[in-house]
Amino acid sequence: MQKKLTTILLAMLLGMGTLTLAACDNDGPAENAGEKIDNATDNAQDSMEDAGDKMEDKMDDAGDKMEDATDNNS
Numbered sequence: 001m002q003k004k005l006t007t008i009l010l011a012m013l014l015g016m017g018t019l020t021l022a023a024c025d026n027d028g029p030a031e032n033a034g035e036k037i038d039n040a041t042d043n044a045q046d047s048m049e050d051a052g053d054k055m056e057d058k059m060d061d062a063g064d065k066m067e068d069a070t071d072n073n074s
Helices: 002-023 030-072
Strands: none
Touching: none
């Protein structure tokens, strides 16, 4: 009797584990919302990095112009 009960419990646990894994395939609304937030955050970060790079280029150009103007006035 003990062996039969153990076998039944093991089969139930394996069955529940299989159902749990099968349920993980479908993304729920919270998962989809989280992915959208992640994508929006990544896009915002990329935009900020691009803006920073452009600002750095503009500042380098302005510094070069100031240096040229100083050299010409010397």
